[in-house]
Amino acid sequence: MLKGVKLRLYPKPAQQMQLTQLFGNDRFVWNQLLAMMNQRYENNPALPRLNNYQLDRLLPCLKREYPFLKESDSSSLQVVTKNLNQAWQNFFKVPAQFGKPRFHSRRFLRQSYTGKSTCQIIAKRYLKLPKLGYVKTSKTGQITAGKIKRYTISHEPTGRYYLALQIEVSDAQPLPKTNQAVGLDMGLTHLAISSDGIKYATLNAKWLQTQIERWQRKTSRQRYQATVAVRQWNHDQRHFVQLELADYQNWQRSRQIKARYQAKLANQRKDWLHQLTIRLVRQYDVIVIEDLKVKNLQKNHHLARSMANAGWGRFRAMLTYKCDWYGKQLITVSPSYTSQQCSHCGFQSGAKPLAVREWTCVKCGRHHDRDINAAINILQAGLASRPELKATGLERALVK
Ligand SMILES: [Zn+2]
Structure with a gap:
C-alpha cells in the first residue's frame, strides 16, 4: 500500500x-x-x-x-x-x-x-x-x-x-469492529447528516473568505496597474532597460498574501474532512453514501458554491481509502427517490422543493426531518444491496 x-x-x-x-x-x-x-x-x-x-x-x-x-x-x-x-x-x-x-x-x-x-x-x-x-x-x-x-x-x-x-507501507491496520452501520446524506446546510440523526456541520470560514476576496480584488487591481506601468515604461524610447510584470514588488507581495490565505482555507477544509472521516470510520463498520455525480450537480449554479465548499468529491475519496485502510466497508447507492420516500412505511410522497425541510407522511403519519429521513433511506438501500450483511446482525441493530 x-x-x-x-x-x-x-x-x-x-x-x-x-x-x-x-x-x-x-x-x-x-x-x-x-x-x-x-x-x-x-x-x-x-x-x-x-x-x-x-x-x-x-x-x-x-x-x-x-x-x-x-x-x-x-x-x-x-x-x-x-x-x-x-x-x-x-x-x-x-x-x-x-x-x-x-x-x-x-x-x-x-x-x-x-x-x-x-x-x-x-x-x-x-x-x-x-x-x-x-x-x-x-x-x-x-x-x-x-x-x-x-x-x-x-x-x-x-x-x-x-x-x-x-x-x-506493508499492510493495512484494521480498527476494532463496532458492529454498527450508518447512512449519510450529503446536505447543503450541513456537510453530512447521518441516519442516527447527527448533523455534521460545514466549516465556518467566513472571515478567511472575506480576506481572500479582499486580497483577490487588491491583487488584480495592482496587477492591472503594473501592466499599464510596464507598457508605458517599455514604450518609452529613453529607457535602455525593459521591465517585466514580475519587477513590480507590491503586486508580487500581495499575490503571495492572497495565496497564503487561500492555502490556509484549503488546509482547514482538508483538516475538517479528515476529522469527520476518521470519526466515521472509527465509529461504524459499514458506511453507506449516495453515488453523487458531483460534476453534474455543479452545473446547477445555485448548488455549485456550497457544494464546492463542502468538498464532496474529496470527502468521498477520503472515506474510500480510509475504509480500505482500516478494514471497513463503504457502499454507494443510487441517489434517486431518497428524499421522497418515507423511511418508515416506504410511501412515495413525490418530489418536494429544497426549501421543505420537514414533512409528515400522509400514509403513516410519521413526522420526518428531510435530511435524516433521506439518510435512513440511503442506509436501508445500501444494506438491501448487500445480502451478505444480513447475517452479521447489522440490520437488526438499525431498523427500530
Ligand atoms: Zn410513512
Missing part, C-alpha cells in the same frame, strides 16, 4: 538558489524534448512514436550538451521523460480529453520536481536529500514506518517549500 506524507521544507538561501536551478532543469528537459517531439511529428507524422526507453537514452546527450543538467538528480529527469511520454500518449489516444502537451513556463506559480532516489532521515527534523544535502524539515516521525518510493519537492505560490513523499 502506498501512503502519502507531506512535509514542510526549510532550505537555506544557498539551497533555495540550487532548487531554482533544479526546478529549471526539469522544465528545460521537458521543453527540449517536447519541442523535439513536435518537430519530429511535423516532419513526418507516420514515424513511430518514441517510447520511454528511447527518451531516456537521449538524456546523456542532453547532459553532454548542457552540463548544468548534471546538477539534477538524474532520476528526476527520468520522471520528466516518463510524464512527457504519458502526456504524449494520452494526447494521441483521447485528444478530446487531454489536449496537446504544453510547454512549461518559468512563470508558473508552482514549481516542482519529482525524483526516485533515496531520502535519508539523518536526525529528528533533518533529511538528506539527493544533490541538496541536509535540509531541515517538519516532523520526520511519520516517515520511519516504510520505504520511500518517490519524493516531490515543490515551491508553492505561498513562497513555502514542501516535500511530498510516497511511502510504501
Whole structure:
C-alpha cells in the first residue's frame, strides 16, 4: 500500500538558489524534448512514436550538451521523460480529453520536481536529500514506518517549500469492529447528516473568505496597474532597460498574501474532512453514501458554491481509502427517490422543493426531518444491496 506524507521544507538561501536551478532543469528537459517531439511529428507524422526507453537514452546527450543538467538528480529527469511520454500518449489516444502537451513556463506559480532516489532521515527534523544535502524539515516521525518510493519537492505560490513523499507501507491496520452501520446524506446546510440523526456541520470560514476576496480584488487591481506601468515604461524610447510584470514588488507581495490565505482555507477544509472521516470510520463498520455525480450537480449554479465548499468529491475519496485502510466497508447507492420516500412505511410522497425541510407522511403519519429521513433511506438501500450483511446482525441493530 502506498501512503502519502507531506512535509514542510526549510532550505537555506544557498539551497533555495540550487532548487531554482533544479526546478529549471526539469522544465528545460521537458521543453527540449517536447519541442523535439513536435518537430519530429511535423516532419513526418507516420514515424513511430518514441517510447520511454528511447527518451531516456537521449538524456546523456542532453547532459553532454548542457552540463548544468548534471546538477539534477538524474532520476528526476527520468520522471520528466516518463510524464512527457504519458502526456504524449494520452494526447494521441483521447485528444478530446487531454489536449496537446504544453510547454512549461518559468512563470508558473508552482514549481516542482519529482525524483526516485533515496531520502535519508539523518536526525529528528533533518533529511538528506539527493544533490541538496541536509535540509531541515517538519516532523520526520511519520516517515520511519516504510520505504520511500518517490519524493516531490515543490515551491508553492505561498513562497513555502514542501516535500511530498510516497511511502510504501506493508499492510493495512484494521480498527476494532463496532458492529454498527450508518447512512449519510450529503446536505447543503450541513456537510453530512447521518441516519442516527447527527448533523455534521460545514466549516465556518467566513472571515478567511472575506480576506481572500479582499486580497483577490487588491491583487488584480495592482496587477492591472503594473501592466499599464510596464507598457508605458517599455514604450518609452529613453529607457535602455525593459521591465517585466514580475519587477513590480507590491503586486508580487500581495499575490503571495492572497495565496497564503487561500492555502490556509484549503488546509482547514482538508483538516475538517479528515476529522469527520476518521470519526466515521472509527465509529461504524459499514458506511453507506449516495453515488453523487458531483460534476453534474455543479452545473446547477445555485448548488455549485456550497457544494464546492463542502468538498464532496474529496470527502468521498477520503472515506474510500480510509475504509480500505482500516478494514471497513463503504457502499454507494443510487441517489434517486431518497428524499421522497418515507423511511418508515416506504410511501412515495413525490418530489418536494429544497426549501421543505420537514414533512409528515400522509400514509403513516410519521413526522420526518428531510435530511435524516433521506439518510435512513440511503442506509436501508445500501444494506438491501448487500445480502451478505444480513447475517452479521447489522440490520437488526438499525431498523427500530
Ligand atoms: Zn410513512
